[in-house]
Amino acid sequence: MEFSFKFPDMLEYILPNGLRVILVPDFAQPVITVTVMIPAGSYWDTQGYEGCAELTVELMLKGTTSLSCEKISETMEQRGASVYTVVKDCYSILGIRMLSRAAGELVPVFRDMICTPSLEADEFKLIKNEMITGLNSEFADPSTIALKHFSAELFGSGSPAGRKRTLSSVKKITIEHIRNFYSSYISPSGSTLVIAGAMSIDQMRNQWENIFASWDKSVKNITFSSKFPEITSNRIRIINKPELSQTTLLIGHPCINELHEKRITISLANYILGAGNFSSRLMSKVRSQKGKTYSIVSDISTNKFSGAFSISTSTQNSQIHEVLSSILEVYSTYCMEGPSESEIEKAKQFAKGNMAFEMEGITNITEKLLWLRFYNRDNSFIELYESVIDKISRESLCKTLLNDFKYNHFVIIAVGRKDEIIDELSKYGNVRLFS
Numbered sequence: 391m392e393f394s395f396k397f398p399d400m401l402e403y404i405l406p407n408g409l410r411v412i413l414v415p416d417f418a419q420p421v422i423t424v425t426v427m428i429p430a431g432s433y434w435d436t437q438g439y440e441g442c443a444e445l446t447v448e449l450m451l452k453g454t455t456s457l458s459c460e461k462i463s464e465t466m467e468q469r470g471a472s473v474y475t476v477v478k479d480c481y482s483i484l485g486i487r488m489l490s491r492a493a494g495e496l497v498p499v500f501r502d503m504i505c506t507p508s509l510e511a512d513e514f515k516l517i518k519n520e521m522i523t524g525l526n527s528e529f530a531d532p533s534t535i536a537l538k539h540f541s542a543e544l545f546g547s548g549s550p551a552g553r554k555r556t557l558s559s560v561k562k563i564t565i566e567h568i569r570n571f572y573s574s575y576i577s578p579s580g581s582t583l584v585i586a587g588a589m590s591i592d593q594m595r596n597q598w599e600n601i602f603a604s605w606d607k608s609v610k611n612i613t614f615s616s617k618f619p620e621i622t623s624n625r626i627r628i629i630n631k632p633e634l635s636q637t638t639l640l641i642g643h644p645c646i647n648e649l650h651e652k653r654i655t656i657s658l659a660n661y662i663l664g665a666g667n668f669s670s671r672l673m674s675k676v677r678s679q680k681g682k683t684y685s686i687v688s689d690i691s692t693n694k695f696s697g698a699f700s701i702s703t704s705t706q707n708s709q710i711h712e713v714l715s716s717i718l719e720v721y722s723t724y725c726m727e728g729p730s731e732s733e734i735e736k737a738k739q740f741a742k743g744n745m746a747f748e749m750e751g752i753t754n755i756t757e758k759l760l761w762l763r764f765y766n767r768d769n770s771f772i773e774l775y776e777s778v779i780d781k782i783s784r785e786s787l788c789k790t791l792l793n794d795f796k797y798n799h800f801v802i803i804a805v806g807r808k809d810e811i812i813d814e815l816s817k818y819g820n821v822r823l824f825s
Contacts, residue, residue: 394776395745395746395749395772395773395775396773397755397759397769397772397773398414398415398416398755399415400412400413400414400415400591401413401591401595405578405599405602405603406603407578407579407603407605407606407607408577408578408579408580408581409578409579409581409582409583409602409603409605410581410582410583410763411582411583411585411599411602412582412583412584412585412586412759412763413584413585413586413591413594413595414584414585414586414587414752414755414756414759415586415587415588415589415590415591415594416586416587416588416752416755417588418588418751418752419587419588419752420489420490420491420588421487421488421489421490421587421588421752422487422488422489422490422493422497422585422586422587422588422589423485423486423487423488423584423585423586423587423752423753423756424485424486424493424497424500424583424584424585424598425483425484425485425486425583425584425586425756425757425760426483426484426485426504426581426582426583426584427481427482427483427581427582427760427763427764428447428481428482428483428484428575428576428577428580428581429480429481429580429581429764430443430480430481430482430575430576430609430612431443431477431478431479431480431481431482432444432477432478432479432550432555433479433480433550433551433614433695434550434571434575434612435550435553435555435559436567437547437550437553438559438562439559439562439563439567440553440554440555440556440559440560441521441555441556441559441560441563442563442567442568442571443477443482443571443575444477444521444555445514445517445518445521445560445563445568446568446571446572446576447475447477447482447484448475448517449507449509449510449513449514449517449568450475450484450503450504450507450509450572450576451473451475451484451503451507452507452508452510452513452517453507453508453510453513454499454502454503454506454507454508455502455506455507455508456502456506457499457502458508459510459513462499462503465495465496465499466496469488469489469492469495469496470488470489470492471486471487471488471489471492471496472486472487472488473485473486473500473503474486474487478693479550479551479693480693480694480695480764481764483760484500484503484504486500487753490587490588490589493587493589493597494597497585497597497598497601498598498601501598501601501602501605504576504605505604505605505607507572509565509568509569509572511565514565514568518560518563521555521560522557522560522561525555525556525557525560526557529557532631532634532638532704532805532806533638533640533702535629535631535638535805536629536638536639536640536702536803536804536805537554537640538554538556539627539629539640539803539805539824540640540642540698540700540801540803541553541554541698542554543625543627543801543803544618544619544642544643544644544698544801545618545619545696545698546618546619549614549618549696550614551614551618551695551696551698552618573609574609574610575609575610575612576607576609577607577608577609578602578605578606578607579607579608579609582759582760582763582764583602584756584759584760585598586752586755586756587752614695618644618696621643621644621797621799621800621801622799623799623819623820624799624800624801624802624818624819625799625800625801625802625819626801626802626803626804626815626818626819626820626821626822627801627802627803627804627821627822627823627824628804628805628806628808628811628812628815628821628822628823628824629803629804629805629806629824629825630806630807630808630823630824630825631805631806631807632807632808632809634805634806634807635706635707636704636705636706636707636806637704637705637706637707637710637804637805637806637807637811638702638703638704638804638805638806639701639702639703639704639705639710639713639714639717639802639803639804640700640701640702640802640803641700641701641702641714641717641718641800641801641802641803642698642699642700642701642800642801643698643699643797643799643800643801644696644697644698644699644797645690645691645692645697645698645699645795646692646697646794646795647692647693647694647695647696647697648692648693648694648697648765649694649765650697650794652790652794653692654741654778654779654782655782655786655787655790656690656790656794656795657690657741658734658737658738658741658779658782658787659729659737659787659790659791659795660688660689660690660699661737661740661741662724662729662733662734662736662737663688663720663721663724664686664687664688664689664701665687665688665689666736666737666740669733669736670687670688671720671724672686672687672688672701672717672720673685673686673687675716675720676703676713676716676717676720683703683704683705683713684704685703685704686701686702686703686717687701687702687703688700688701688702689701689702694765699795701717701721703717707806707807707810707811708810710804710806710811710814710815711814711815711817714802714814714815714818718800722796724791725791725792725795725796726792726796727788728784728787728788728791729784729787729788730784731784734782734784734787738779738780738782741779742775742776742779745772745775749772758772802815802818802819808823
C-alpha cells in the first residue's frame with residue numbers, strides 16, 4: 391500500500407494567552423470534536439505521589455464552578471456527547487465529541503471543565519478509589535509487574551521515567567495535591583486546542599475563540615535531565631511469584647528519544663526485529679524454529695526526554711536459559727549484520743500502510759495534529775512521510791543499528807518462581823530479588 395496524505399485546509403494561530411488554536415472543517419459527519427493537549431503529564435508527578443497527574447486530569451471533567459458533576463453527566467448523556475482524557479509521560483489530553491447541533495451548548499461547558507474545574511473533594515475520593523481498584527488488578531498481571539521494574543532499573547528512581555504509580559503513591563495523594571498540581575501546571579501557555587468537524591472556520595472562530603482567549607493563567611516551568619544510569623553490566627531482577635507456572639521476561643536497554651533524527655529508521659529496524667508479527671526475526675527464530683515461547687515482541691517507547699527498547703515474552707521455567715540466550719543471539723546478529731533488502735521492503739510497505747490507517751477520519755487527524763505540534767513539527771512531517779521512508783537505505787539502516795541501537799549489556803526482568811529460575815539467570819550476571 392502506498393501512502394499519500396494531504397491535511398485538509400485549516401486555520402492555525404496562537405492566542406495572546408499562549409494557546410495554539412487549530413480549526414479544521416470536516417463535513418463528512420455532523421460531528422464536532424474539541425481537544426486540548428496540555429504539556430504536563432505523569433513526569434510532573436512529585437516523587438512518592440505518582441498518579442497525581444492522572445487523577446487531576448480525570449477530576450477536571452467531574453464538575454465546574456457553575457455545574458455539578460451530575461448535571462454535566464446528565465447533559466452529556468441527553469446530547470449523546472462523550473468526554474475523555476489521556477495522560478502520557480509528558481502531556482495530557484482532554485476531549486469532547488458531540489453532534490454539531492449540540493456544540494453551541496456543550497463547548498462552553500467543556501471549556502469550563504478545563505479553565506474553571508471545581509475539583510471537589512467528594513468526586514476526588516470516588517476516582518481515587520477507582521484508581522486503587524484498578525491498580526489491584528494491574529499488579530496481579532506479570533507483564534505490568536515486569537514493566538514497572540524494567541522502568542525502575544533502566545532509568546533509576548531519580549528520574550520520573552523510572553517511577554510508576556503504585557498503591558502506596560496513590561493512597562498518599564490528597565485533594566490538596568490535586569489542586570496544587572492543577573494550579574501549578576495546567577495552563578493555556580504551550581497548550582494546543584484543535585476544533586474539528588462540521589462547521590466553517592469562521593463559525594468556529596466566531597463562536598468559541600473568545601471563551602478560550604479568556605483562559606489566562608501562568609504556571610511553573612519544569613525540565614528533566616536526559617541522563618540516566620549507565621549500563622556497564624547486565625542488571626537482572628527476579629520478582630518472585632511462586633504461584634506462577636511460567637516466567638514473564640522483559641529485556642531491554644536505553645534508546646534514542648522521539649526527537650532523534652534517526653527515530654523513523656529505528657522504528658523501521660524494530661519492525662523487522664520484533665514488531666512485525668510472524669515475519670519478525672524474533673518470532674521466526676525464537677518461536678517458530680525453536681518453539682520455546684508462544685509470542686515474542688519488541689517495542690520502542692519514546693518521548694522528548696528518553697527512549698527505551700524492550701523485548702517481551704513468557705516461557706516455561708525450565709526453558710528460560712535457552713529462550714534468553716536465543717533472544718540475545720538474534721539481537722546481536724541482527725545489529726551486526728543488519729536486515730536484508732527484502733525485509734526492509736516489507737517493513738517500508740507496512741510503515742506506509744499503517745500511517746494511512748492512522749490518518750483515517752477527523753479524530754485520527756486531530757490526534758496527529760496534536761502530536762506534531764507537541765514535538766514542534768509541521769504538517770509536512772506526515773505529508774512527506776512516504777518519501778522519508780523510501781529514502782532509508784540498507785546502508786543507513788545498518789549504520790543506525792550499530793551507532794544508535796546496539797548495546798552490550800541489558801536490563802533483564804523475570805517475573806516467576808525464584809527457586810526454578812535463579813540459577814539459570816545467574817549465568818548472565820548478578821541477580822537481585824524482589825517480592
